[in-house]
Amino acid sequence: MGAQIRVYRQKIASTSSMKKIFKAMELIATSRVGKARVRAQGATPYAEAITRAVSAVASHQEVEHVLTDQVTEPKRAAVLIMTSDRGLAGAYSVNALKHSESLVARLQGQGVEVRPYLYGRKAKAFYDFRSREYDGVWTGSTESPDSDQARDIAQKLVDRFVQPVDEGGVDELYLVYTQFKSMMTQEPTVRRLLPLSVVEDEDSEAGQLPLYEFEPSAEEVLDALLPRYIESRIFTATLEASASELASRQKAMKSAADNADELIREYTLLRNNARQAEITQELTELIAGADALAS
């Protein structure tokens, strides 16, 4: 009987120490999510300015450029998948990977060869475990993305895109990341970055974009703009993904701490039961012994 009490005590002790860890991680995630959102907002003016400029140039029909030409029959597509480095974030990485899987399946159904690019250790583990190939991987900074890494990613992807398809280049570029809607909702999203699907939806009310003069020329402006545009899109996506990751982690840790509370309550009840049973048994034995002596 005593053994059972000990087992329950151990379980209570380990659950409460885990609870402490969950609580601490929840607090850390909460404080970081605020910072991540501020960073994401800090990058917004740049992203907006560059998007406006790109739409302005791209809406000039006479401009022909590799990065804007629509391909009628794409042969190969690059897919950049953004997950987290660490687990303990609920279904965050799994959801992003699920979305990427359905995108890959859809592309392959259309006869497009898919070249995956991975961001985050979880995506790498997912591909390694299934011994699938991938063309690029970036890990180590999903919680606080830096712009240098975004530049590197953008550079590699744009280079790949500019390459002719016969030499291993890609026709399309997709991005799978988790959109940060609010603290409660984060949504895995698929975006096609290239070729540009011209003009964001926002300027429906702004109507016509002004007719710009280009300096030195439309082509050169586009040359300079588009890598920056891709970089900015990727950077904003990493920032948003990190905010989503932290929000998911906070949620996951909160429910883990709640569950730990419940477990502790359950084990405490069981422990008390076991203790009471032991006392009752001892009493019964004592009384039985005394009775035996008395008679």
Add this chain to the structure above:
Amino acid sequence: MAVLDVQVVATDHAVWTGEAKSIRGRTKEGDIGILPGHTPVLAVLVEGELVIEPVEGPALTATVSGGFFSVDSDKVTVVADDADLTNGT
């Protein structure tokens, strides 16, 4: 008198916003100066100095390492890869 509504942004933060009398930057083909009423322009900046003359106060100089800027009905948006703002001149 008309003024320019200027916004200077770097990759991850806004650098400067305000009203200015004129703005000067360096493009591939040489320096370009913008005054109020300029025709819409989209230009690529190369490494160099960006000089902003605000409506009030001394001129501002920013060192940019490339980027571009757009002018559209007196609204100027400078998008720099990296901009260091220094008060001076």
